[in-house]
Amino acid sequence: MARRSDHTRDELKILVLDKAWQLIDSKGFEGLTARAIASEIGYAPGTIYNLFDSMDDLYLQINARTLDILYDTLSAPVCNNPGKPSQDNMKAMALAYMDFARDYHPYWLMLFNFRLPEDRKVQAWYQEKIDRLFEPLETLLQPMFPEAHERKMKMAARVLWSSVHGLCFLQETGKVSIVSQNDASSDIASNFLIETFLAGLHAND
Amino acid sequence: MARRSDHTRDELKILVLDKAWQLIDSKGFEGLTARAIASEIGYAPGTIYNLFDSMDDLYLQINARTLDILYDTLSAPVCNNPGKPSQDNMKAMALAYMDFARDYHPYWLMLFNFRLPEDRKVQAWYQEKIDRLFEPLETLLQPMFPEAHERKMKMAARVLWSSVHGLCFLQETGKVSIVSQNDASSDIASNFLIETFLAGLHAND
DNA sequence: CCCATAAAATGAACATCGTTCAATATTTTT
């Protein structure tokens, strides 16, 4: 039996989440089970439930990690180069998101498979992590809107972001081949979307 | 024991799918189990597996029905009124999609939760049902492109369609509140997307 | 140092799931 002084409660939580992350990496989401985690860290299955309300709760914590990495990805200098036009930065940001969806595929999928437990609202700290994702794009859109139109700018950010996500999602889950089987097709489509959207924004000024 | 002359194999398949559809409606996707279906139609669980390869196979058949209804929805006259400007039709089509996602919520979700069994490619007949979904939007976009640019038009259709889907998805799964908690916010966002995208198309002519 | 109390870890047990397949029941063919 694991001795309870081996780790503090918080250390143990981190240990579980680290191992969960590894399991997803090696065996995919299907391989992520309470028993597998427990066995790997040398604890009994019941211990998981001393630390997390449920497996859904654990999935939520994994998603939190994923959202943090995604935020860092979208905040990276390659997508936020002040020396480059906003359009270039946006294209880079869209491609960064698509690369992220491929590189972190199982984690990225979990973000959308997650089901809220019953009618419970998503917790505030989690919603905060989601809302934060729009900030880098908002920063890029800012100069294109008068200061008085901040609300409209924020909507534009969410609409464009959602659009890129939709493109990425249908592409990545293999539901739709946008232009052809070409590997570059998602890049082309993404660039086309941003060019068109920005042109539309300027035209409607 | 059910007598095997009660139904032909095809009738039985339809019976199973009808009951599966009902179960999703009444108990949600979680209530859709082989045992529940079997019990409801007066057969044993094993019978399901005489008709379908697996539950995933059954989900695929349910998805096929959903895709058919969605196709009919997007083909409806309200979104394809020749007497109205294309932009109005597109806005109506986007709203029709969003209404569909709400009205058929569990079925609509299943379209994206479905996981391909192993590395098997999606079957051609299923891919056909997906590709067909773009046709109504392609018809609306057609007049905006020279005939020689058909490929570009098709890409535009898929990009705009994906964008609307992304908007709808993030809205419907409660991940993102686009403008506010307002009920009309998704309509506003969707209209904004289409106006901007079309303006961008014309500007880049 | 010992013992009472608190806390953590356990793992068997429960309900449920998808799935299999030998056995049984039914129909068709000979």
Added chain:
DNA sequence: AAAAATATTGAACGATGTTCATTTTATGGG
């Protein structure tokens, strides 16, 4: 009527998430 073919069955298997009475470990006071 017997035999072959086919459909249906349902117990059984190996999983899963989850619970919780029991056991183990740590702590603190006398």
